[in-house]
Amino acid sequence: MMSLMKPDMQMDVSFYKVEEIRHLTDETFSLKLPKARFAFKAGQHISLGIVGGNQSREYSIYSGENDENLELLIKEVDNGYFTPRLRKLKAGSMVEVHGPFGKFGMEPELAASGKFVFIASGTGIAPFRSIVHTYPDIDYRIIHGVRYSKEAYDREEYAGDRYTLCTSRDKGGDYNGRLTGYLKTCKFAPETQFDLCGNSNMIFDALEILKGKGFDRDQIHCEVYF
Amino acid sequence: MITNDKKSVAFKTLGCRLNQYETDALVTDFSNAGYELVDYNASPDVVIINTCTVTNQSDTKSRSVISQSARKAKNAVVVVTGCMANNFKEKLESQENITFVVENNRKSSILSLIDAHFSGEIVHPDQLPLDVFRYQPVHKSLHTRSAVKIQDGCDNFCTFCIIPMVRGMAASRPVADVLESVRKTVENGFREIVITGVNIGRYEDGTVRFEELLAMILEVPGDFRVRISSLEPDGFGDDFVKLFSHPKLMPHLHLCLQSGSDKTLLRMRRMYDVAQFRKTVTKFRAVYPHFNFTTDIIVGFPGETDEEFQQTLDAIKEFNFSHIHTFKYSVRKGTRAERLENHLPEKIKTERSLKVRDLSVENKRHYFETFIGQTQDVLIEKISQGTVSGYGEHYIPVHFKLSGAQKNMIKKVKLTGIVGQDDEMYLMGELVD
Ligand SMILES: Cc1cc2nc3c(=O)[nH]c(=O)nc-3n(C[C@H](O)[C@H](O)[C@H](O)COP(=O)(O)OP(=O)(O)OC[C@H]3O[C@@H](n4cnc5c(N)ncnc54)[C@H](O)[C@@H]3O)c2cc1C
Numbered sequence: 172m173m174s175l176m177k178p179d180m181q182m183d184v185s186f187y188k189v190e191e192i193r194h195l196t197d198e199t200f201s202l203k204l205p206k207a208r209f210a211f212k213a214g215q216h217i218s219l220g221i222v223g224g225n226q227s228r229e230y231s232i233y234s235g236e237n238d239e240n241l242e243l244l245i246k247e248v249d250n251g252y253f254t255p256r257l258r259k260l261k262a263g264s265m266v267e268v269h270g271p272f273g274k275f276g277m278e279p280e281l282a283a284s285g286k287f288v289f290i291a292s293g294t295g296i297a298p299f300r301s302i303v304h305t306y307p308d309i310d311y312r313i314i315h316g317v318r319y320s321k322e323a324y325d326r327e328e329y330a331g332d333r334y335t336l337c338t339s340r341d342k343g344g345d346y347n348g349r350l351t352g353y354l355k356t357c358k359f360a361p362e363t364q365f366d367l368c369g370n371s372n373m374i375f376d377a378l379e380i381l382k383g384k385g386f387d388r389d390q391i392h393c394e395v396y397f
Numbered sequence: 398m399i400t401n402d403k404k405s406v407a408f409k410t411l412g413c414r415l416n417q418y419e420t421d422a423l424v425t426d427f428s429n430a431g432y433e434l435v436d437y438n439a440s441p442d443v444v445i446i447n448t449c450t451v452t453n454q455s456d457t458k459s460r461s462v463i464s465q466s467a468r469k470a471k472n473a474v475v476v477v478t479g480c481m482a483n484n485f486k487e488k489l490e491s492q493e494n495i496t497f498v499v500e501n502n503r504k505s506s507i508l509s510l511i512d513a514h515f516s517g518e519i520v521h522p523d524q525l526p527l528d529v530f531r532y533q534p535v536h537k538s539l540h541t542r543s544a545v546k547i548q549d550g551c552d553n554f555c556t557f558c559i560i561p562m563v564r565g566m567a568a569s570r571p572v573a574d575v576l577e578s579v580r581k582t583v584e585n586g587f588r589e590i591v592i593t594g595v596n597i598g599r600y601e602d603g604t605v606r607f608e609e610l611l612a613m614i615l616e617v618p619g620d621f622r623v624r625i626s627s628l629e630p631d632g633f634g635d636d637f638v639k640l641f642s643h644p645k646l647m648p649h650l651h652l653c654l655q656s657g658s659d660k661t662l663l664r665m666r667r668m669y670d671v672a673q674f675r676k677t678v679t680k681f682r683a684v685y686p687h688f689n690f691t692t693d694i695i696v697g698f699p700g701e702t703d704e705e706f707q708q709t710l711d712a713i714k715e716f717n718f719s720h721i722h723t724f725k726y727s728v729r730k731g732t733r734a735e736r737l738e739n740h741l742p743e744k745i746k747t748e749r750s751l752k753v754r755d756l757s758v759e760n761k762r763h764y765f766e767t768f769i770g771q772t773q774d775v776l777i778e779k780i781s782q783g784t785v786s787g788y789g790e791h792y793i794p795v796h797f798k799l800s801g802a803q804k805n806m807i808k809k810v811k812l813t814g815i816v817g818q819d820d821e822m823y824l825m826g827e828l829v830d
Contacts, residue, residue, distance in 0.1 A: 226731075229554065252736075272552045272554065272566070274553075371660070374663055375659065375660050375663055378670070382672075388670055389632070389673075393668075395663050395664070395666045397737070
């Protein structure tokens, strides 16, 4: 599949050596690669393959546009094909990166003037960390839905009053229950822009809640992982 | 004059408008180079099969056309190109009945490959230049309408779709090239051009987006009309709606809804919801009440519940699509939807597909009925024993009697009734002088 997507790509340009693997939980880790050799918009995704393998998957870029490393946030999925293989990578392993892709990305003009609410389930927080790294002064709030409080990936990087953790399976969150339960209780300014990322069921429910609160669909942008 | 060593070529095309356009451009190339255009039953020297891989059915059809062509044109050079050539390159290359497999991004140079072959040079298709926009403006064509390609590829990554893998990422043809191609196509005598690409709404060349490009195309001098091939419902501004008041731009859009369920649309990773689609349709119909919308619908997408399917039926009724391309969902290897849960049995897909078809026919009849007593300017495309047929401005099929008719004429016709059933349905009319 990789070779089908970019048959004419110079192989060496898309190959990256894994520099570091940061283990964030038992299942979730970040892959730190050398600085991206392409320009991207915070929020976009890439397609990742393992050199020598024949499959690829999409991953949102976890690092900022100008960060020294290209970083990805990955959760190993039970019975998944690709993530158990990614899990076995070590510093020095070679991966293949194509992209960037996608319209889910922050426009610089908007970042300067807009008011944002980022709504993420699980690793769906990845594009929002990229945005916050790229635009440290952006006016944002993150609502992050996970099962356990240990899944609050790199929480310390976000100002405390901007990050709300919702945990559905333990009591360690700022809100104990599903993200959508919390969302129902929130009030947002009418001009807020909403960015939603993660699984399609969460996105569907969150969309319904936001539309119910009177927000226009054009104010809401979605990135569906599965 | 046909000399003995004049070579002959036959074409077979499967799939979308873009493929048809690319074949037409190749026909122009080969005909300018002195090749004779023949049917593939007539022992051609070269057979070019422009394949499609969008569904399993297209794969099956493409495969059957390849083997039929190779069987019928025994000594011919057989060239397989198109999306299947990208998707199954190695497999096709290993087939003995195929001489060359040429990927989409090298398709525009097939003539030089064949010329080299006949002059004894050994050229591998992978040595051909990479260019998805090299095509000449169409001159000699298999169709009355000519397409103009403005864009190729797509990076929406809808979960069901193989296109990003076989057509590559979105790329736009430079504005100047597009306008030149339109000018030449009009000079070559075409009265109707169809703006074509994989995801043309995403056209972007510098600051020029699709709407601006379209406005420029409409200002190209000449007596011609413009159609837009299929379009993604990505949200259109009022300026786009206004453009349709231009007499050259025909009041029809093939706007791909795919599903009437917001949940299904999210699983498909489509970028809009039904309410946004509704907004577009409402905007158009408020200004142009007769505006024709046709669409694509996928039934039986993984996880599609009865309720979600019902929402699709409701949407079809509400938006009154006059024609629907119904696709039973079929797994494309390597797409995200392949890995989604709850794939549906074929039986359910078939039942749902039949329901959509029935509704589509009902809608078509209702839509056609609204034209009885109205007039349409019809571009003549077929002539058979005094009866001519073609499409009116709204892309409705019209038949009428005319002696001395020629293809490519545009005639004003008053519509008098509906004839035929199902997909064969058309409007009958009388010439208005
Ligand atoms: C645009 C885009 C960006 C993405 N970005 C990320 C990212 O930043 N980090 C990331 O971990 N994944 C991301 N994904 C998902 C990723 O592409 C893979 O699907 C995922 O890593 C699982 O791959 P797999 O082969 O192991 O399992 P697959 O065989 O692909 O999937 C098996 C099943 O696992 C479930 N699943 C898929 N992804 C996840 C997930 N992240 N968490 C929980 N369950 C899941 C689904 O139900 C899926 O049907 C993204 C997907 C898209 C479309």
